[in-house]
Amino acid sequence: MKNLIKNIVLNAAQIAFQKGLLPSDIIPDMEIEAPRHENHGDFSTNFAMISASVQKMPPRKIAEIICSCIKDNINEYNTNQHKLDIIEKIEIAGPGFINFFLGIGAWYPFIQKIHEQGEDFGKSDIGHGKKVQVEFVSANPTGPLHIGHGRGAAVGDAVGNILAFSGFDVQKEYYINDSGRQIRTLGRSVWLRLCQLSGREVDFPDDCYQGDYIRDIATDLNKTMGTDLLVKPEIEAIDICAKYAADKILQEIKEDLKNFGVEFDMWFSEQSLYDSGKVQDAIKEFKVRDVIYEKDGALWFKTESFGDEKDRVVVRNNGLTTYFASDIAYHKEKFDRGFDRVIDVWGADHHGYINRLNAAIEASGRKREQFDVILVQLVNLLRGGQPVAMSTRSGEFVTLKEIVDEVGKDAARFIFLSRSYDSGLDFDLEVAKQQTADNPVYYVQYVHARIAGIIGKASEQGIQLASSAHLSSSEDERISSCNVLSQFDTSSSFLNLLVEPEEIKLIKILASFPEIVEKSAAALHPHFIFTYLMSLASAFHGYYNRHKVITEHQELTLARLCLVSSVKKVIHNGLTLLGVSAPERM
RNA sequence: GUGCUCGUAGCCCAGUGGAUAAGGCGUCAGCCUCCGAAGCUGAAGAUCGCUGGUUCGAUUCCAGUCGGGCACACCA
Structure with missing residues (x-):
């Protein structure tokens, strides 16, 4: 949808230039965004404002020219199978925004798309099959995992899922510090x-x-x-x-x-780097590249010339290698295995290592952009608002296992992913355990279960999902409304019966899911999905409380069943990316 | 001291250059003879830490400043 709007604007700019209305054909990189406020339309572009300097014209003047060119050609865009306008209205507002108001007919195709694509709705190919490795947790095998590892695990796993869904070829890896x-x-x-x-x-x-x-x-x-x-x-x-x-x-x-729902593709042993001689090979290679020198009986890597604050020792004067040496070898090894891009998930307390590892990446002949570190801030464990005392030294700490046993995998993962990993997180065991509104996982899962309930109820009443559901014996397929759609979309445009504001709002949110996934993949931020799911859930609950899905009117009922089962699918897809289950019943 | 990071309502937090700053908790007032109330509706609550700068426009980018967290080994 965004692309359509963008093309319309680009097209109009072309025409305006050809007609001599605009002096320049330079098109700056415009943005198409969904404005925060409804009365600013469905989409908005800043084209006129960013073009002001190249066109040497006031933004509002440019906006007027673009708008009139679009209006001249508007009929080209306004044809679809629902025979409803796609572009309903165009407005110039504020400093020069061009706001597009879409007709409701623009939205119905998304329902069809969601039903056709099912679990693939939201997938994209922005990764172009690039090989990406996500390394996370990587805790020393010297003790059980604790809550901090849990957050890292949830983040790494979700980032991997989101990248895979976005067309990257993802490998999840755990580095075992089994040496030293x-x-x-x-x-x-x-x-x-x-x-x-x-x-x-x-x-x-x-x-x-x-x-x-x-x-x-x-x-x-x-x-x-x-x-x-x-x-x-x-x-x-x-x-x-x-x-x-x-x-x-x-x-x-x-x-x-x-x-905890995390499966790795690869468990990589640090010791194996020594056994295979790769640590020594890496040191040799760095000597050849002249980024290693000897001082005070130790070997130093010139990290400072790559932006680190000082040089770092890789071989101590007692002949032993440092941890950094095997890390250099490990990251070189990652790229040698063919990854185009490497992502490490670390606890924020390790942030001081980013510069030196960046140096290692560059010194190995790789580009800095190929390497990302996700720093996950610490978790404060609370119980009923009171901090839970934890001390590694005394060995008294709450393990990840205990947390999962107490609050469940879904609640734990959802809470870990509820905030940006840039901020610290309070994890309250009592809240995570409660099945109340305080606990966001139920709010979202409830939508899924509620819709499953509605679909089941409709099915019981013989409203048909069942009759058109042919011969499928599996409950999932029987209640799937794909069949309903294929039965109806060729005949009347029964989705046109969805005209309530809450329905259009829901479809708009559903339609934005692919963009959210894309943003989440680009920024490596899984909590975008969390925020999205919360707003979708909220929109659904609001709709549910105001309107009945199952009504006297059969076609309306079918249309609404299509809508809510779309919601169910998207909730499922979003939760799956976060590694949280989408239950049929709760 | 140096570096990184975070400062948004009483509390938690979203918002990676756009228009009137989004939610949640808590507080107050309402909604189940009706598809799942683990839900919904409404009200009150914010000089986006402070000061400058960049620009048509800054919560967002830059510099400085104050406050919280973290890191500063020939440890891992």
């Missing part, structure tokens, strides 16, 4: 607990992992191979403990994510 000191610390923590279990007197230092899950793992290990382990040399025993524990914790992380 924290894994050794994990091994030591388990081993010390194991020693305690066998009755040895040992100190349990502060820098070890304190959580109860360490004891549980030690207990397991004690049962299976406790005595064998205790006679081994300490270093070897710690190594075994580390492997066992990391593996076990990773399995639990996978399980928790699965229960």
